Amino acid sequence: MTSVTEAIVTRGDLAHLALFLWASGASALLTLTLRELAAANRRFDAFVRELARFNRRFSGDEE
DSSP states (O other), rough: OOOOHHHHHTTHHHHHHHHHHHHHHHHHHHHHHHHHHHHHHHHHHHHHHHHHHHHHHHOOOOO
């Protein structure tokens, strides 16, 4: 065990360790989710831009 984990276990603060691990995991998942959401928004924006370009090209309007 690491010295931090060992110090927490010897002092009996297992609840604090569990809470810290839960909060760290939840924060990591939130960060991952937000990163994936931003990437999905970029892909959707690119799709809409391409669709608008396609519609302009075939509707008779000039770019």
